[in-house]
Amino acid sequence: MTAVEASPPRGAAAGDERGVELEQLLMRDLEGEVAFDDYSRHLFSRDASMYAIRPVGVAFPRDADDVAAAVTAAASLGVPVVPRGAGTSLAGQTVGDGLVLDMSRHMGRIHWIDPDARTALVEVGVVQDDLNVAAATHGLMFGPDTSTSNRATIGGMAGNNSAGSGSVRYGMTIDHIRSLDVVLSDGSRALFEPVDQTERERRAAQQTLEGRIYRGLPEIVDRHARAIAEDFPAFWRRAGGYRLDRLADDTAFDLAKFVVGSEGTLAVATQALVDLVPKPARTVFAVGHFTSVPAAIAATGDALECGPAQVEMMDKTILDLSRRKIEYADLGKSLEGDPAALLFVSFTGDDEAELVANLERLDALWRKNGHGYHTLRAVTPAQQSALLKVRKSSLGLLMASSVGTLRPLAFVEDTAVDPTHLAEYTARFKTLLDGHGLSAGFYGHASVGCLHVRPFVDVTDPAQVATMRAVAIEVKDLVAEYGGANSSEHGDGLVRSEFNRSIFGDDLYEGMREVKRLFDPDNVLNPGKIVDAPTMTDNLRDPALPP
Structure with a gap:
C-alpha cells in the first residue's frame, strides 16, 4: 500500500493524534491509497451541499476487505467513518469529522448481469450510467434515474434512497435492491437479504453484532408498533428516517431494504444485487x-x-x-x-x-x-x-446564476406531497418565501408531487442564515399539513435531520435512535445524520473560502 505523498504523517500532525495513528494503521492494512495531507482533506470536506467539515483523512478502498480493515482501524481509535460515493449529496450526508471512505475510485466493478433474472451484481462504486450502458446490451436498465447519472454511484443511490424523474413508474432505489453485502460498525461483514422467520432466528442465534441486530430489531418494532403504524408521513415517496415500516409489514424480514436510505449510519455497503427493468426502445x-x-x-x-x-x-x-x-x-x-x-x-x-x-x-x-x-x-x-x-x-443553471455569495441553496428543495395537493401546496410555499423576501427557482417531478425549490440565500449574512432556518421550519410544518415528506429523495443529512423528532414524533424517533444504537453502539458510522443531529445552520461552508 502506498500513501499519496511519500512523507511522514501529514494532515493529522498539526494536533489530531487520532489521525497520526490511523494513517499508520491504514497504510499497513489497506491495499488502496490513503490521503491525510491538507489538500486532500480540504477537497473531501465538501460535497454538493452547503456544508463543509474537514475530515481526519481519506481512504480509497480497493475491495470489501479494505473497507472492513478501514472500519476496524477507525473504530479502534474512536474515529468516525463517513462512506462516500461521488459526493453528489445535496444534504451533507458525505461530509464529517472522521475517516472518509471514497468508494468511487476503485470499487466500480460490474461482476455480472443476468438478463433472464433481470439482475446485476455490482460494487457500490459503479456509476449509474455505466451500469445502464452495460445493461443496455441486454435491453435492460436500472430504473431510478437521477439527474447526476453520469457520476452518481449505486452505493450513493442506495445510501440516499434516490429516485429521480422516472419514479412515477419505477419507484425509488429501495424498490430495486435485492441484497447488500455490508461491513458493520465493528468491522465484521454480513449479507443483508430477505429471510424467512426460520432463517432470521438462525442468524439471531449468532453471538455477533449481526446476531444482535437480528435479535434486537423485532423487539424495537414491537415496542414502537403503534408509532410505526401511525406516525410515518402518509405519502409513499420518502427518503428520511429509518424504514421501520418496512420491517413491520407481512413480507420477509429484509435488512437490505431496511438500510437503504440510512446514509451510511448503520452499515457500509460494499456490493449490491440490484433489479433491472426493460429499457424502452x-x-x-x-x-x-x-x-x-x-x-x-x-x-x-x-x-x-x-x-x-x-x-x-x-x-x-x-x-x-x-x-x-x-x-x-x-x-x-x-x-x-x-x-x-x-x-x-x-x-x-x-x-x-x-x-x-x-x-x-x-x-x-x-x-x-x-x-x-x-x-x-x-x-x-x-x-x-x-x-x-x-x-x-436545471440545477447547474441555477447554481451558475449565483451572484457573489448569494446562492440558490438546497435546504427546502426536497419536499413532496400527493400530486392532488401540489397546486395549493406550491402556492402556499411561494407565499411563504415571499413573506421572507426570498426568490427561488422551481423545478422537479410534478408527477410525484416533488418540486425542487432553491431559495437564494447569502450565508455570509447572519440575518439570512436565521431566515433560512425559519423558512425550513415553516416548510417542514407546511408539508406535514398535507401528509407529505420533508425528505423525498435527497435524504436528511445535515440539513434536515435536526427536524426528525418533530416530523416523526417522540415515540417513532426514539425507536430510530434505538436502531442506531443497536447497529452502531459506539457511534462510529456517519454520526450526526438522521438522529442526534446538529442544528442545520452548523457547519456551513466557510464564507472566507472560495465557493
Whole structure:
C-alpha cells in the first residue's frame, strides 16, 4: 500500500493524534491509497451541499476487505467513518469529522448481469450510467434515474434512497435492491437479504453484532408498533428516517431494504444485487407551455391520466437562465412565445405509433380542459436534444446564476406531497418565501408531487442564515399539513435531520435512535445524520473560502 505523498504523517500532525495513528494503521492494512495531507482533506470536506467539515483523512478502498480493515482501524481509535460515493449529496450526508471512505475510485466493478433474472451484481462504486450502458446490451436498465447519472454511484443511490424523474413508474432505489453485502460498525461483514422467520432466528442465534441486530430489531418494532403504524408521513415517496415500516409489514424480514436510505449510519455497503427493468426502445415528449407555475401544476392530473413515464416541471427562472447560455440557445428556437412554465411529459415503449397516440390524447385533454396555450411534440432524437439538455441541467443553471455569495441553496428543495395537493401546496410555499423576501427557482417531478425549490440565500449574512432556518421550519410544518415528506429523495443529512423528532414524533424517533444504537453502539458510522443531529445552520461552508 502506498500513501499519496511519500512523507511522514501529514494532515493529522498539526494536533489530531487520532489521525497520526490511523494513517499508520491504514497504510499497513489497506491495499488502496490513503490521503491525510491538507489538500486532500480540504477537497473531501465538501460535497454538493452547503456544508463543509474537514475530515481526519481519506481512504480509497480497493475491495470489501479494505473497507472492513478501514472500519476496524477507525473504530479502534474512536474515529468516525463517513462512506462516500461521488459526493453528489445535496444534504451533507458525505461530509464529517472522521475517516472518509471514497468508494468511487476503485470499487466500480460490474461482476455480472443476468438478463433472464433481470439482475446485476455490482460494487457500490459503479456509476449509474455505466451500469445502464452495460445493461443496455441486454435491453435492460436500472430504473431510478437521477439527474447526476453520469457520476452518481449505486452505493450513493442506495445510501440516499434516490429516485429521480422516472419514479412515477419505477419507484425509488429501495424498490430495486435485492441484497447488500455490508461491513458493520465493528468491522465484521454480513449479507443483508430477505429471510424467512426460520432463517432470521438462525442468524439471531449468532453471538455477533449481526446476531444482535437480528435479535434486537423485532423487539424495537414491537415496542414502537403503534408509532410505526401511525406516525410515518402518509405519502409513499420518502427518503428520511429509518424504514421501520418496512420491517413491520407481512413480507420477509429484509435488512437490505431496511438500510437503504440510512446514509451510511448503520452499515457500509460494499456490493449490491440490484433489479433491472426493460429499457424502452422509444421515448417521445409533449412539452406544455403555460402562463404560470400554478397553471402548469394544474395540468399535471391530465398528464397522469395518460400513463406517462415522467412529468417534469420547469419555471421561468430556469428558462430565462438557459436563454443566457449559448450552449442552450437551441431551446429558445423550439419554444412558442415566452412561457412562464413548461411541463415535460414523456411516454416510453416499443411502439412509436402507440406513443404518438398518447401525445395526441394528452394534447386533446389539455385543450379540452383549457390547460396551457401550446403543446410542443418532440418525437425524434433531434427534436428532443435541446429540450433534454436543459431539463437535466436545471440545477447547474441555477447554481451558475449565483451572484457573489448569494446562492440558490438546497435546504427546502426536497419536499413532496400527493400530486392532488401540489397546486395549493406550491402556492402556499411561494407565499411563504415571499413573506421572507426570498426568490427561488422551481423545478422537479410534478408527477410525484416533488418540486425542487432553491431559495437564494447569502450565508455570509447572519440575518439570512436565521431566515433560512425559519423558512425550513415553516416548510417542514407546511408539508406535514398535507401528509407529505420533508425528505423525498435527497435524504436528511445535515440539513434536515435536526427536524426528525418533530416530523416523526417522540415515540417513532426514539425507536430510530434505538436502531442506531443497536447497529452502531459506539457511534462510529456517519454520526450526526438522521438522529442526534446538529442544528442545520452548523457547519456551513466557510464564507472566507472560495465557493
